[in-house]
Amino acid sequence: MLAENxxxxxxxxxxxxxxxxxxxxxxxxxxxxxxxxxxxIVLGLVSLLYGLKLFKxxxxxxxxxxxxxxxxxxxxxxxxxxxxxSVVGAVVLAALAWPLLKVAVSVLxxxxxxxxxxxxxxxxxxPVYVLIAGLVGLVLGFVLGFLLxxxxxxxxxxxxxxxxxxxxxxxxxxxxxxxxxxVIAGIHAHRHWLPVLVGVPAAIxxxxxxxxxxxxxxxxxxx
Numbered sequence: 001m002l003a004e005n006x007x008x009x010x011x012x013x014x015x016x017x018x019x020x021x022x023x024x025x026x027x028x029x030x031x032x033x034x035x036x037x038x039x040x041i042v043l044g045l046v047s048l049l050y051g052l053k054l055f056k057x058x059x060x061x062x063x064x065x066x067x068x069x070x071x072x073x074x075x076x077x078x079x080x081x082x083x084x085x086s087v088v089g090a091v092v093l094a095a096l097a098w099p100l101l102k103v104a105v106s107v108l109x110x111x112x113x114x115x116x117x118x119x120x121x122x123x124x125x126x127p128v129y130v131l132i133a134g135l136v137g138l139v140l141g142f143v144l145g146f147l148l149x150x151x152x153x154x155x156x157x158x159x160x161x162x163x164x165x166x167x168x169x170x171x172x173x174x175x176x177x178x179x180x181x182x183v184i185a186g187i188h189a190h191r192h193w194l195p196v197l198v199g200v201p202a203a204i205x206x207x208x209x210x211x212x213x214x215x216x217x218x219x220x221x222x223x
Contacts, residue, residue: 028134029167030174037171044164048205052150052213055070058157059104060097066111067093099104109152112159113141116202119195124219154209166194 043061048184051058071089072082097104117137121130175185 001103009026011186025149026187027205030173030180032186034172034175036176037168040164040171044161044166044168047157047161048165048201050212051068051161052154052209055105055153055157056098056101058102059078059210060094061159063097063104064090064094066108067091086220096107102146102149105149105153105156106142108160109145109156110138110140110142112156114138115163116159116199119198122192122194123190151197158202158206159198159207162198162200162204166197166200 046054047058067089068086068090070093073084074089075085076082114134114137116142118130120133121133124130141152141156170183170187171204172179
């Protein structure tokens with residue numbers, strides 16, 4: 001009974017948490033240091049254009065980035081310094097990603113699918129749909145990672161790469177004091193355009209990766 005009540009309470013409160021997260025995201029983005037934003041753009045471009053060719057390294061890097069977030073959150077929860085938890089989390093997940101590459105790709109595919117599904121649901125202006133679409137995308141991305149390994153690598157590196165590039169560029173624009181408030185207001189007013197801003201470059205990157213690897217495979221790219 002206690003477990004059922006906890007699950008019910010979590011599900012009921014989840015939409016409010018989703019809506020609060022969306023509202024707070026611009027301010028969070030504005031607090032990211034400039035060097036991290038530049039790193040996002042560089043890593044995003046590499047992932048977007050060469051994700052399949054460099055997928056082993058990209059998977060390890062993305063796993064380390066996930067470890068930074070998860071490790072930091074767990075550390076704070078248990079009263080441990082956040083930076084220490086982030087370092088430990090990054091090292092542990094990066095070390096696990098290499099030998100468990102297929103599992104790591106599936107997990108990252110789930111993350112990419114969940115993010116894309118949640119972003120697309122922003123058009124519906126209802127946090128419940130955002131939550132449901134995110135969960136569906138998460139499950140689909142994870143399962144397909146085991147069935148369509150190569151395709152999920154292209155999808156994941158393209159979506160996450162495009163997202164990093166968009167976040168990096170928007171964050172750099174917000175670094176200018178004169179533009180910060182206008183950008184934050186614009187994000188709040190037009191947040192449903194986020195899937196377009198991410199989806200278009202992601203689609204271009206996915207096509208580019210597919211064409212590039214096919215050309216190299218047939219030898220047409222070598223003169």
